[in-house]
Amino acid sequence: MVNWEKAAQPAKAARAALSYEAIATAAIEVADGQGLDAVTMRKVAEHIGAGAMSLYRYIDSRDDLITLMADRVSAEAIAPPPTGDWRADLTEAAHRIRQVTLRHPWLARHALNAEDFGPGTLAMTESTLALLDGHGLDTGDMLDAWRTLLAFVQGHAFAEARRHEARQRRTDASETGAPGPSFLDKAAESGEYPLSTRALREAPRPPDPQDAFDRRLGHVLDGLAQAFFDRDRR
Missing domain, CATH: 1.10.357.10 (Tetracycline Repressor, domain 2)
Incomplete structure (x- = not known):
């Protein structure tokens, strides 16, 4: 499960490039552009410019990652x-x-x-x-x-x-040719x-x-x- 107390804490300056906020933002960008199936720990890490294993210091699993994403997006509503x-x-x-x-x-x-x-x-x-x-x-x-x-x-x-x-x-x-009957x-x-x-x-x-x-x-x-x-x- 996501540790919401830690997730709510602001990122430390020395580790600002990798934080709950950065991970959630990167994962949301991947999902918005490529769909939910494209969201993997490896792809999100690449999007941030970090190693895949480094994400596990924050998130235990892909399910927890998606839960974190959904929570951040829910705040928009x-x-x-x-x-x-x-x-x-x-x-x-x-x-x-x-x-x-x-x-x-x-x-x-x-x-x-x-x-x-x-x-x-x-x-x-x-x-x-x-x-x-x-x-x-x-x-x-x-x-x-x-x-x-x-x-x-x-x-x-x-x-x-x-x-x-x-x-x-x-x-x-x-645009590439006339469509046939549907x-x-x-x-x-x-x-x-x-x-x-x-x-x-x-x-x-x-x-x-x-x-x-x-x-x-x-x-x-x-x-x-x-x-x-x-x-x-x-």
Whole structure:
């Protein structure tokens, strides 16, 4: 496990080139540029300009390295202070999480257990639960609402990032030659998938990512309202 007390200490000047902060920053840069699978102790050490074995003075394993990365990135999604309007507050928190996930898509692939939470993850969680506190929800309800929102936002943003990458690859491929008919084109001609092909072909090309996110976020918030916030009115 990561020693969070040591990780929170500032690096000593003589060893500033190698510290928890430097290791986390280098690993995040590798993951952002090449994906989570590219993150290895050796590659991160090379990125810093250190020997791979020197990282083990700070991190016991690759799993601990990824936990350290996730904690540092989670701090980017700390929610603003609550206004009292839970829906507006959760909307703002969701937008922040979306932007963080778009910057670091690999984050959606790494689920942290509570015992792995560090200062960044705890600060982000605390700030978001504060948006739900005071609205008549018990602790279990607050966690359910928060995890539901987080799962939607991270999943949506991760898929959004992957679709962007796929479109870019298709654009690059089309510049080298005319693309042939896609499987979707052939499926539409076959008539075997009428609902799927009609829905996919009639959808905006491509839909505005922000509009799509806001619309679907509204559905999630409507569900949370019915499940938790409006139940005393029924």
